[in-house]
Amino acid sequence: MFTSLKKYFSPLVNKDEELCFLQIFKPLxxxxxxxxxxPQAVRFPDGIQNTTLIIKNSIxxxxxxxxxxxxVHTFLLFHLQELNVSSKDNSMTEDKMTLxxxxxxxxxEILFCTVSYFYVIRDxxxxxxxxxxxxxCWDRLAMGKRTLILGRLRIHINCVVLTTVLAMILVLAVATYTGYSGVWKTILLTLTFVLPDLIQFTMIAFYFVMILMIVALLKNIEEEFxxxxxVKNSVSNDLLEAHLVVSIRELREMYVKTLGIKRQINEAFQAPLLVALVVCFLELVSMPHMIYHGLSFQANFTTHDAIECIVWVLNQLLKMYALAKSGDLLKSQVNEIGRTIHNIPISGDQDLKVYLDVLHFSSLMAYQDTAITIYGYFPLDSTLVYNIIASAAMYLVILVQFDKPE
Incomplete structure (x- = not known):
């Protein structure tokens, strides 16, 4: 059992370890x-001989x-019915605006689940x-620091991404449950807030891991360069091709293929991510407003209520950070490839073929868009968190100005 856990969670990859690229995805x-x-059940490759997923019975x-x-949809209706009957019993729903x-x-939250399940079934x-x-693409690149890249990817996915998802959901559940009494209320909160937020976190983690895998492929290309x-520093130009396992032309093909997969990821995830960002924006506005309204106008607003709202805000900030980080990692790795290929030594006419290959690759990089966007309207990069927080702050100020006790 320990050996099996080590196979998926250890940051080190031994030379004799039969670990393939896709096995890292298995815990997620x-x-x-x-x-x-x-929705599809798959059999993961068990070694380095078979390296692709095989579809199994998916019932x-x-x-x-x-x-x-x-x-989630059934308990949405139950929760709305509960609010219609007993909204005055909760400090966060007793006023019209907070309700x-x-x-x-x-x-x-439920809309995100609806969109996500529609797209996971479609795709x-x-x-x-x-x-x-x-x-x-991974298996075609045989040189470089494959084991080091694979070990880092494994620790990022299994020990950082998954641990963060489970830890945040645990904190959110504790903050949500400790302030309420009653089994029915706890069930409603679990199935209409905590569970949908876990689905949202996991879907974002799914997208983030796919981008991490793309970054690993690009890192492998960088190492090949x-x-x-x-090799070029140690052999003559006539013997260069003979000493290379992968040529610049093949690397160019792998680069184009990798960015093609990136575009597929962008298309597959952009609708759920758009709804997730709307959820983040609304909660960045509504949760601080609940704190303001409770402290200003409600005598029954407790410290626990404020802490619960703060936890939900931190939850949304973490989601936005993951989305912004994905675009920055991708852009940074592409820039590293650009710097690496321009460090290849070229001297005069005798290196004309290498020079033309490098020039071709550079031109290709200029025309291959590396940005992750939401329907082309805005990119997922370092500006995302700032723009959403700034917009939420503006709307919060407007909301506070119209707020008043009932």
């Missing part, structure tokens, strides 16, 4: 399947997807195609 796949976010995965869809914010947050085969294409630079 288990979580996605449990939440119904991966259980499909039933998980259907079950989650029914659960409207609460209902808007509730509906948007269930595309996910497998993208993962298999990434595995093919470093190998080319080292």
């Amino acid at each position: 796949y288990i979580l996605l399947s449990a939440l119904g976010l991966f 259980i995965n499909s039933l998980c997807t259907l079950f989650m869809i029914v659960i 409207m914010n609460y209902i808007a947050n509730l509906v948007l 269930r085969n595309l996910y497998i195609t993208m993962l298999n294409d990434m595995a093919v 470093k190998v080319i630079s080292l």
Whole structure:
């Protein structure tokens, strides 16, 4: 058992360890399947001989997807009915404005689940195609620091991303449950707020891991260019091609293929991410407003209520940071490739072929867009968090000006 856990969670990859690129995705796949976010059941490669995913009988995965869809939408109706009956009993819903914010947050959380499940069902085969294409690209690059890149990718996915998702959901659950009494209320909160937020976190983690895998492929390409630079310094130009396992032309093909997969990821995830950003924006406005309204106008607003709102705000900031970080990692790695290829030594006419290959690759990089965008309107990069927080602050100021006790 310890050996199996080490295989998926250790940051070190031994030379004799049969670990392939896609095995790193398996722990996240288990979580996605449990939440119904991966309707296709697949068999992961068990070594370095077979390196692609194989589709299995997907009845259980499909039933998980259907079950989650029914659960979240059914309990949305129950929760709305509960608010209609007993909204005055909760300090966060007793006033008209806070009640409207609460209902808007509730509906948007479920809307994200609706959009996400629609797209995971639509793109269930595309996910497998993208993962298999990434595995093919990875296996075609035989040199460089493959084991080091693979070890870092494994620790990022299994020990950082997954741990963060589970830790934040645990903190959110503790902050939410400790302030309420009653089994029915706890069930409603679990299935209409905590569970949808777990689905949202996991979907963002799914997207973030796919981008991390793209970055790993680009890092492997960078390392191949470093190998080319080292070989060129040690052999003559006539023997260069013979000493290279992968040529610049092949690297160019891999680069184009990798960015093609990136565009597929962008298309597959942009709709759920758009709704997730709307959820983040609304909660960055409504949660601080609830704190302001409770402290200013409500005698029954407790310290726990304020802490719960703060935890939800931190939750949204973490989601936005992950989305912004994904674009920055991708852009940074592409820039590293650009710097590396221009460090390849070229001397005079005898290096004309190498010079033309480098020039061609540079021109290709200029025309291959590396940005992750939401329907082309705005990119997911370092400006995202600032823009959303600034906009939320402006709307919060407007909301506070219209706020008054009832």
